[in-house]
Amino acid sequence: MASYPKSGRNNTGVVEDALNQAVAETVVATMMAQNFHWNVTGMAFGSLHQLFQTIYEDHFQAQDELAERVKAIGGFVDGRLAIIIERSTIKDADGTGSDREMVAEMAQAETVIASRMNEVAEKAEQNGDSLTQDLAVARGLVHEKFAWMLNSHLG
Numbered sequence: 001m002a003s004y005p006k007s008g009r010n011n012t013g014v015v016e017d018a019l020n021q022a023v024a025e026t027v028v029a030t031m032m033a034q035n036f037h038w039n040v041t042g043m044a045f046g047s048l049h050q051l052f053q054t055i056y057e058d059h060f061q062a063q064d065e066l067a068e069r070v071k072a073i074g075g076f077v078d079g080r081l082a083i084i085i086e087r088s089t090i091k092d093a094d095g096t097g098s099d100r101e102m103v104a105e106m107a108q109a110e111t112v113i114a115s116r117m118n119e120v121a122e123k124a125e126q127n128g129d130s131l132t133q134d135l136a137v138a139r140g141l142v143h144e145k146f147a148w149m150l151n152s153h154l155g
């Protein structure tokens with residue numbers, strides 16, 4: 001009987017760990033975007049309210065895809081909020097800033113996650129996991145696009 005490679009056979013913990021870091025930062029950015037969606041004010045309210053919604057809806061789905069990729073390679077996801085918040089290098093915002101401050105803070109978070117996805121992709125490549133690499137590249141492109149869209153408000 002032919003022997004087929006199992007998904008996750010190369011899981012050394014490196015890719016799993018990088019993915020879990022990406023999950024944590026995506027989760028915190030999801031809540032940041034929703035918090036801004038609720039609290040943003042100013043003459044650009046309508047478009048920013050919508051843009052923040054587009055971001056948190058995207059990120060909510062992405063956190064699930066990333067976490068399920070951890071499972072698919074045989075890893076473990078610690079989904080406790082306290083753990084996720086502790087782990088994330090992106091820290092929550094209180095939602096009392098100006099519209100400009102919110103846009104700048106969200107743009108910074110998107111840039112951090114895009115960079116994280118690049119790191120995940122590199123580690124996946126080094127570990128022969130081109131499927132995780134592909135996921136990370138796809139997510140990185142989305143985060144860089146959001147960073148560009150947000151930064152474009154700031155001139």
Ligand SMILES: [Fe+2]
Binds near residue numbers: 037053
């Ligand atoms: Fe809403």
